[in-house]
Amino acid sequence: MKQDMINLKSLFFDLEIKWINAWKNQDVETASMILADEFTLTSSLSKGELMTKEEWLSNLPKYKCESFEFKRIDLLVYGDASIVKSLFHQRASVNGKNWDGNFLLTDVWINKEQGWQVVSRHSSWLND
Numbered sequence: 001m002k003q004d005m006i007n008l009k010s011l012f013f014d015l016e017i018k019w020i021n022a023w024k025n026q027d028v029e030t031a032s033m034i035l036a037d038e039f040t041l042t043s044s045l046s047k048g049e050l051m052t053k054e055e056w057l058s059n060l061p062k063y064k065c066e067s068f069e070f071k072r073i074d075l076l077v078y079g080d081a082s083i084v085k086s087l088f089h090q091r092a093s094v095n096g097k098n099w100d101g102n103f104l105l106t107d108v109w110i111n112k113e114q115g116w117q118v119v120s121r122h123s124s125w126l127n128d
Helices: 002-024 030-032 055-058
Strands: 035-042 064-078 081-094 101-112 115-126
Touching: 002 030, 002 101, 030 035, 030 055, 030 115, 035 055, 035 064, 055 101, 064 101
Parallel strands: 035 115
Antiparallel strands: 064 081, 081 101, 101 115
């Protein structure tokens, strides 16, 4: 059981890195495979509205990521649903404005026919 959890944690770490690299590299094709069609984002930049998969993909050109680092990743697994909670640091900009900082991320992944896809992310920008 412990080995299974180690393997799952490694899998989700790899999936999170793949997603962030797709964001960093403006790789719409890879991001499209990672995000489920019903994906929504609750963002620190939001005024309360949820961002859909289509909006997230169309906004990719507005972001420039110089570097990123996962400082901590915690995983909860419930069969075909998993929750990844992480402390994340990025050096980035959005629409030319500085967006460097630490973030708390909560991602909900579902194991679908296509494999694991993220259906929801909540991102909170920490004021450090």
